[in-house]
Amino acid sequence: MIEASEVPYRMRGHRVHPFTTDVIENIAQRVCQILKLGRRSFTPKQIGSTIHTLEHHGEIHVDVISNDEWLDYTKATVDPQAGMIYMPDKLHTELMRGKSEAIRIFLHELGHVFLCHKPLLHFSENPPHETEDSEWQADYFADAVMQYLHIPLKEEKQLELRFF
Numbered sequence: 001m002i003e004a005s006e007v008p009y010r011m012r013g014h015r016v017h018p019f020t021t022d023v024i025e026n027i028a029q030r031v032c033q034i035l036k037l038g039r040r041s042f043t044p045k046q047i048g049s050t051i052h053t054l055e056h057h058g059e060i061h062v063d064v065i066s067n068d069e070w071l072d073y074t075k076a077t078v079d080p081q082a083g084m085i086y087m088p089d090k091l092h093t094e095l096m097r098g099k100s101e102a103i104r105i106f107l108h109e110l111g112h113v114f115l116c117h118k119p120l121l122h123f124s125e126n127p128p129h130e131t132e133d134s135e136w137q138a139d140y141f142a143d144a145v146m147q148y149l150h151i152p153l154k155e156e157k158q159l160e161l162r163f164f
């Protein structure tokens, strides 16, 4: 129920079929189980074979674009129906190093694929809700995978040297 005084939700992406947090968590866990993804799947040692698995068992392809050809308005992009994820070389390098932020962006794009995002063709009279926002759903998917696999969301801070 939306209160009259409540500010309407501002969509960040396309309006898609709504998914609740429970449903997205469930899909995220099933994806991890089917593709046998674990915490180590996103470490520098294993990320290469994880991408290989996605290509061969998930029909998802990662296309790395050179930095100077990349248009900088987005960090990565995806064509969910074609299963194509495009990213600049710089993000790919960070992903290969197992950087949390890069993993999260990658999982966000995978979320668009696994949640089968395509804009709804009908127009609704009702104001949109975050559960219908493709960007909110993809973010939630990425966080759900990271939480399920116990991948820290933030890079562990380097210990500062202290002199007493």
Ligand SMILES: [Zn+2]
Residues within 6 Å of the ligand: 013, 108, 109, 112, 134, 135, 138
């Ligand atoms: Zn997105």
